[in-house]
Amino acid sequence: xxxxxxxxxxxxxxxxxxRDENRLQEQKTLVEVEHLKKYFPIRGGFxxxxxxxxRAVDDVTFDIRQGETFGLVGESGCGKSTLGRxxxxxxxxxxxxxxxxxxxxxRLRPRQMRKMRQQMQxxxxxxxxSLNPRFTIGDIIAEPLVVHGVAKGREIEERVAELMRLxxxxxxxxxxxxxxxxxxxxQRVGIxxxxxxxxxxxxxxxxxxxxxxxxxxxxxxxxxDLQDELGLTYLFIAHGLNVVRHISDRVGVxxxxxxxxxxxxxxxxxxxxxxxxxxxxxxxxVPNPHRKRERIVLxxxxxxxxxxxxxxxxxxxxPFAQQRCREEEPQMREISAGHWVACHFPxxxxx
Amino acid sequence: xxxxxxxxxxxxxxLPERPESLMRAAWRRFxxxxxxxxxxxxxxxxxxxxxxxxxxxxxNPASIDLxxxxxxxxxxxxxxTDDSGRDIxxxxxxxxxxxxxxxxxxxxxxxxxxxxxxxVAGYFGGWLDTVLMRIIDVMLSLxxxxxxxxxxxxxxASFYLMILILVLTSWMGVARLxxxxxxxxxxxxxxxxxxxxxxxxxxxxxNHLLRNATAPIIVNATLMVGGAILTESALSFxxxxxxxxxxxxGQMLNNAQEYMLTNPMLAVYPGVCIFLVVLSVNFxxxxxxxxxxxxxxxxxxxxxxxxxxxxFLKSST
Numbered sequence: 001x002x003x004x005x006x007x008x009x010x011x012x013x014x015x016x017x018x019r020d021e022n023r024l025q026e027q028k029t030l031v032e033v034e035h036l037k038k039y040f041p042i043r044g045g046f047x048x049x050x051x052x053x054x055r056a057v058d059d060v061t062f063d064i065r066q067g068e069t070f071g072l073v074g075e076s077g078c079g080k081s082t083l084g085r086x087x088x089x090x091x092x093x094x095x096x097x098x099x100x101x102x103x104x105x106x107r108l109r110p111r112q113m114r115k116m117r118q119q120m121q122x123x124x125x126x127x128x129x130s131l132n133p134r135f136t137i138g139d140i141i142a143e144p145l146v147v148h149g150v151a152k153g154r155e156i157e158e159r160v161a162e163l164m165r166l167x168x169x170x171x172x173x174x175x176x177x178x179x180x181x182x183x184x185x186x187q188r189v190g191i192x193x194x195x196x197x198x199x200x201x202x203x204x205x206x207x208x209x210x211x212x213x214x215x216x217x218x219x220x221x222x223x224x225d226l227q228d229e230l231g232l233t234y235l236f237i238a239h240g241l242n243v244v245r246h247i248s249d250r251v252g253v254x255x256x257x258x259x260x261x262x263x264x265x266x267x268x269x270x271x272x273x274x275x276x277x278x279x280x281x282x283x284x285x286v287p288n289p290h291r292k293r294e295r296i297v298l299x300x301x302x303x304x305x306x307x308x309x310x311x312x313x314x315x316x317x318x319p320f321a322q323q324r325c326r327e328e329e330p331q332m333r334e335i336s337a338g339h340w341v342a343c344h345f346p347x348x349x350x351x
Numbered sequence: 352x353x354x355x356x357x358x359x360x361x362x363x364x365x366l367p368e369r370p371e372s373l374m375r376a377a378w379r380r381f382x383x384x385x386x387x388x389x390x391x392x393x394x395x396x397x398x399x400x401x402x403x404x405x406x407x408x409x410x411n412p413a414s415i416d417l418x419x420x421x422x423x424x425x426x427x428x429x430x431x432t433d434d435s436g437r438d439i440x441x442x443x444x445x446x447x448x449x450x451x452x453x454x455x456x457x458x459x460x461x462x463x464x465x466x467x468x469x470x471v472a473g474y475f476g477g478w479l480d481t482v483l484m485r486i487i488d489v490m491l492s493l494x495x496x497x498x499x500x501x502x503x504x505x506x507x508a509s510f511y512l513m514i515l516i517l518v519l520t521s522w523m524g525v526a527r528l529x530x531x532x533x534x535x536x537x538x539x540x541x542x543x544x545x546x547x548x549x550x551x552x553x554x555x556x557x558n559h560l561l562r563n564a565t566a567p568i569i570v571n572a573t574l575m576v577g578g579a580i581l582t583e584s585a586l587s588f589x590x591x592x593x594x595x596x597x598x599x600x601g602q603m604l605n606n607a608q609e610y611m612l613t614n615p616m617l618a619v620y621p622g623v624c625i626f627l628v629v630l631s632v633n634f635x636x637x638x639x640x641x642x643x644x645x646x647x648x649x650x651x652x653x654x655x656x657x658x659x660x661x662x663f664l665k666s667s668t
Contacts, residue, residue, distance in 0.1 A: 085543075088547060090543055090546055090547055114549040114550075114551065115549070117547060117548065118549065121548075122544075122547045124540055124543070124544060126540055129539060129540035129541065130540040130541055130543075130544045131544075132539075132541040132544075132545075132559055132563070133563065133645070133646070134562040134563055134643075134645065135559075135562075143545065143548050143550065144548040144549065147548055147549045147550045147551075147554065148549055177645040177646070179645070179646055190544075
């Protein structure tokens with residue numbers, strides 16, 4: 001199982017080229033998110049009425065192009081997982097629109113939505129909790145096929161075996177239960193389940209965060225191989241920038257329920273414009289002890305999403321914060337082609 | 352990857368045979384459980400005796416022989432006769448038909464209703480949960496015996512009506528239990544995964560969650576069998592259950608109360624039967640619960656391990 005790891009390092013430039021080709025061919029937008037909000041009410045008081053709300057996702061707008069991998073990064077609790085779930089309507093949005101292939105998902109009736117789910121799937125972070133302990137692996141992978149009635153009897157068996165081979169599992173183990181598998185194998189089961197219906201779009205919600213590094217690279221390579229073979233579109237949610245850099249075409253940085261910056265991967269890693277992005281990047285370890293870098297160490301804690309700060313949400317921790325940041329909320333604007341940032345004083349601009 | 356290295360054989364395109372179905376695996380585990388198998392054997396014997404009662408019973412259960420009352424066990428009357436000279440063995444056989452039918456049907460009925468109500472309340476939550484739970488509270492605060500008496504007195508003492516009433520007054524415990532389990536289980540991530548796969552709420556409730564809630568439900572159901580047999584006896588005592596000359600174990604017990612000091616064996620025979628049936632059902636229930644749990648380790652007896660050790664270890668201690 002060491003071959004894929006080697007490919008990670010050696011195949012980087014080739015992958016880059018291929019992505020460029022993809023980008024030229026397919027500029028069509030698959031997922032459009034407009035002003036999406038998800039507030040969780042905080043209940044309290046005698047009649048448990050809503051006394052406030054946690055703004056997990058607050059007015060997020062972006063789009064994902066067909067065939068690309070959109071990386072979404074941010075620290076724990078910034079709402080990136082919630083965003084992924086709201087896009088798939090696993091949680092109902094408070095406001096806003098999600099368009100998938102031109103269809104407004106937020107207005108679909110439950111039955112229509114269930115049908116729509118054939119085209120969009122999710123891979124979960126926790127390979128232990130996301131598999132029903134009373135189902136065999138075969139039944140878990142077959143579940144989407146059975147639910148949508150796309151295959152019957154022998155066909156299901158064959159498709160399950162095919163999927164298991166695709167993700168590198170032994171089909172003869174399909175009658176075993178999840179507790180008999182390791183974490184990496186279970187994550188493959190989750191991937192096989194997500195692929196069962198040939199979806200167009202997959203949300204990978206920290207799909208590799210729970211795995212150790214060697215298995216991480218295996219799974220990531222598996223995901224990008226599958227993308228090439230099946231033409232998938234990913235929303236790749238992660239908190240590790242290394243992972244995102246390797247797999248993503250474009251990256252969105254999230255802070256406290258809002259998108260701070262969106263740009264192509266190289267642009268983000270080369271010319272980060274938002275101070276928060278810069279801080280994240282400077283926290284990335286560089287495998288070279290002699291290369292000294294200036295580290296931006298953020299002060300303080302993340303403010304509570306129940307009471308986000310006035311003005312720019314990052315101003316409480318931003319080393320470059322000025323009076324304007326405390327008063328006026330910055331809007332997303334395009335500072336160069338395809339590079340969007342929500343900051344009054346983007347770095348490298350005025351300085 | 353295997354094909355690339357060229358050392359290992361290429362995986363064959365045909366599908367390997369399906370190793371073992373869930374039910375067969377469960378049966379295999381069930382069979383290895385001596386208590387459960389013992390319970391099953393006892394229960395099956397009782398069931399066969401109940402079904403074949405008209406053919407194996409030596410007497411008519413209602414035929415009175417006042418010249419031979421309170422007879423001790425003999426070859427003519429295997430377990431003796433009661434105060435009216437009726438053959439006790441015959442009456443036990445006929446009584447078992449009523450008692451076992453009541454026990455099993457009531458348990459099945461209340462588990463069905465309880466599971467549906469509890470699943471809906473626990474899974475959907477919110478106002479639906481509140482309404483259903485308040486209905487259960489009301490049902491529980493009404494004395495069950497009172498409702499039984501009322502309905503049976505109005506509509507007449509019919510056997511199936513009695514089973515229906517017993518079911519309708521005993522499903523609340525299961526419903527609460529299932530609701531509690533579901534409240535916990537619905538937060539599991541595999542529920543979200545099923546939702547993402549497009550599974551309907553009904554499918555998630557009864558296919559994904561109920562399987563994970565089986566253990567307490569089965570235990571509860573087995574306890575309910577005994578409870579139903581005893582409730583039936585109480586109703587029979589009040590003249591509302593099984594009508595004489597028909598009989599049941601509960602009725603025989605209540606009959607025996609008067610003669611407790613003169614002929615205590617009248618109470619012992621039906622009592623032992625109830626005890627055996629309830630115990631066997633409990634063992635069966637435990638066996639099913641363990642057999643359905645895929646994480647259950649196969650239990651290897653110490654004797655077997657010792658045998659292996661003798662056979663395969665060179666250095667004997």
